[in-house]
Amino acid sequence: MDDRKGFLSQRVTLKFWQKLLLILGCTVLAAGAAYVYCEHIASPVYSSSVRTQLHVLDTETLTASGDSSMTVVTLDILGGLRDEFTNVGSKNKGLFYRNISDEINASAGVLLKPKDIKNMINAVTDPADESGQTVLLTVKNDDPETVRRLADAAVNQLGTLIFGAPAAENQAAVSETPLNEAGTAVQIAYRVTDEAVKALPDKFLGKSLDLVTPITAFLRDDAFCSRVAQTAGIDAKAGEIRKHMSFTTTADPAVLTLMASWTDTEGAKKLAQAEGEEIARTVFGGSFDPWQAAVDEPSVTAENVKEWPVTPAIVIITALIALVISYALFSQQPAFDTLIIIFFILFTFICVFPFYYLFINTISDNSLVAGGQINFLPQGIHFRNYERILGQEELKNALIVTLARTLLGTALMVLTSAWAGYLVTKQKMWHRSLWYRALVVTMYFNAGLIPWYTNMLMLGLTGNFLAYIIPGMVAPYNIILVKTYIESIPSSLEESAIIDGASTGKVFLRIILPLSVPILATISIFGAVGNWNSFQDSLLLMTSAPHLYTLQHRLYIYLNQTTSINTEQISEQMAQNLLNNGVTTKYTIAMITIIPILLVYPIMQRYFVKGIMLGAVKG
């Protein structure tokens, strides 16, 4: 042993078991002391959490109150149909003009392209109608009969786009005004009735209520928090109150979920009620009536819960600190070594903890997760989340697609790389170095994203499962790895086989393949992981075939759904899932994607370290 000095190294040299005993002993003692302190000496602070909902009922008065930070629901019919009126060229949009074109062409023996029709019909929201319920259609054409047909078709299609079928009398009122005598220009006023407006889906609402920004500002304001404390009859400082109040949005912009916690349930309930009332009061400019806003009876979400899982956390942290200090003292290592070990433990912890966190959040009780209670230990363990998510059609599809792609694509890629790598080692090949270089150059030279995409389009590979497999078969980097490896196999083996009369194929199958297993294992690991994690090609190529999205692509779609859920891309069921259990759903899907990698990982690990050393560092 060299003469590096550590703490306590002067007089006594400890044996390994003695060191272990001392270190463990200190750790256990410290942990025990912390536990005793937390449980029996320190007075525990219990808290309870409640949840309630604040309903803003009268959104019209909100505008009248003149607060510019809240916007009011307005109707914007054309805004909701933007795609159908503007993108006339693309496949799924510009439906207004396309449908009119179809309707007329089929019946009237006229032949008008959607682009032409767009020049003939103009649609604007009627500025004269403040409620935004009226759309003005102006139809112009040289032929009065065509104008007639266009007008009728336009009215029908507008109704269909809004209501799903040409509007009935109680849904829209249509009035027509000729703009000139020849009948070549006509203006139609299409007014959606008040009754129908109430039933319109959200996409027609031009603006929506934004209570989040103002309320966040309130909650930061000390005066507001003091008022809340007063209303609740709680004697505490503004800062204290602020820490115990929060809110989140729901799918309805006029409904908010308020959460409050306090040392006891009664206090929490009063706090939540006061929070709701004060928010309503402030939002409505000083006072409000029951028909303007309402606060529900608070429901208890957690009672007598220690404010955060104090005991386990403190015990663990104390134990860790004790471990580190006792290690520094008793291991008789130089300080530098101890520091290194601490660094690595920290870094490894950072690398691993997020997965642990994700996992415990997916197996714990969903309401606790939503309340942000699950941070270090799982509580209320169940596996229903996984059952629910794995039962969804979309995810099952994505899983199958990704699995098929990983297995099939990787197998083909490995075979091709092995075969190509072997052939490239044969010096006899005609212009071998030329072809080899041509292959390798493609690694560095990339024609660009759009050319790649148009190439795939040209080859008919968009929306096609083969796009996952065929382009991936030729991987120059892997071919180089295999080539380098095969060159290290003694050539005498090959030569003797050839003398014995074996063909190239037989030599490859019987001799080269079995010997190349290490490098093939390495490249199949890289290939499999690459396939499992693939996201870009699914994103770019599969817009027309959502059933072929890969798992990562699906995850990306869900991760990006926040308050407004885009039901174009995901099914109703999933949308519901996201609404009810947003965070848990996202974490569960992420875990489903990660777990296979983690399971296969120990096996992989054996091979890829070797593989790195086998493959030339030259890249």
Place this chain on the structure above:
Amino acid sequence: MAELAPRKRLAPIDQTGPERAALWAHRIVILLVFLMVFFPPFNPGRISAQISGNLTLLTSATSFSTVTTKLGAYMTEGNRFALRAADMRQSMMGCAMILAGVVLAGIGACVSLGNRKMRRIGAWLPLAGGVLILSGLWVNRAAYQNIDAFVRGMDLPASHIEEHLNNLALQWPAFANAAWLIGGILTAAAALAVIVFTYRVKCADDKAEMEEKYKLFIMFLPVLLLSFVFAYLPIYGWRYAFYDAKAGDELTRDIFVGFNNFSMLINDPGFSAKIVQVLRNTLIMSGLGIATSWLPIAFAILLAEVRYTKFQRTVQTLTTIPNFLSWVLVYAVALSIFAADGLINNLASILSTAGFARTDYLASADGTWIKMLLWGTWKGLGWSAIIYVAGIAGIDQQLYEAARVDGANRFRCIWHITIPGLIPTYMVMLLMSVAGILSNGMEQYLVFSNPYNGDYIQVLDLYVYNLGIGSNQLSVSTVIGILKSVIAVILLFGANGISKAVRGESII
């Protein structure tokens, strides 16, 4: 091998004059014919701009759905102007026959690399191929004529028929005649070859065999073909840079703009400002990566200093896990920890004393570059360190012993032995990073981008994506892509040159 009796016959692989002429004539023709398969303008299945407009023969022959995609309304049932699916399928079959003919001709060209006997057998293949091509063209033409007749036969006023035909851009395809020509030439050349090899050349007793070098080449050919189709063929897409095109547009003469798009990048103030911003982001983030490229070395050296192998192995295993995640998963992890409902905010009541406020950390533009660097490091540090750990293991232990005998403590050992041992590897990595300075990749930045940090996170690759696919500005996006590819290759060869000058070895 038996001794060869002296014979007057030519050896199996020698070629006479006429043979050589016939061979090369029909090889060149076959090569040209192959162009038909992969280039849309030469696609004989192109009945009109609407039908198979921008598709290769490969697709026209194999994918009915892709062929009829653009026809949209015209293929719907009950539409008075519907095209009949039967006609489209006939056209497809014609294309399939043409494709089969081309494949046969290609096989024939491969076979012709063998000896005389093989050439004689092989000469029949292009002939058969040529015949197939001609028949396929005939079938295709018949399909077209059916469509034509069907349209004309519809009960429409005459003016509308013209308009209708214009809509479908039904016109005799410009290259069909050339296709007849090519098919004819191919058949003629093949026939000539057959005649030459059957009648002018005697080789009845030879075995059919091929030289080793050609055999290997032919076995390698499929890989080359795949590489060509997926790596070189996209260069044909560079033509989009010279037109003013949006998605779904035909590239016709009227939207040809030449080098306008290139000059617009420089002259248009909006674009040039945006490009400067994007370049700034790219270079800064790549620069940060290069500036921290010594971290894996430090990691590896420190790891090697720990004496416990089990510890080393565990650390290595666990720290390489983040490398195997996709960036989408990294984003999920980021959400779980830093988002408004994530770990940090959950613990905010405790952490607030340390200054962590309750905010959504992801929805801000502050320190975007540093955040991206940190995520990149978290993901890649363990993995990059493996290479250096392997490098350290490869350093001769005797050097260390000698140094210790001379009285070096361990820091001096590291400085004077370990680090110089790792520098060659590091130089290669560094040069590769410099060569790839413009290519940051897109996935990482795509998943982390949001309305708040857009200006800081958009790197070149992401910008190309947003411009091309997001804003549908295909042409400008292609231009930027071209410039980026060219500059990347220049950088690569520059780095390679530096490597050769400094280390004496190239890196590619």
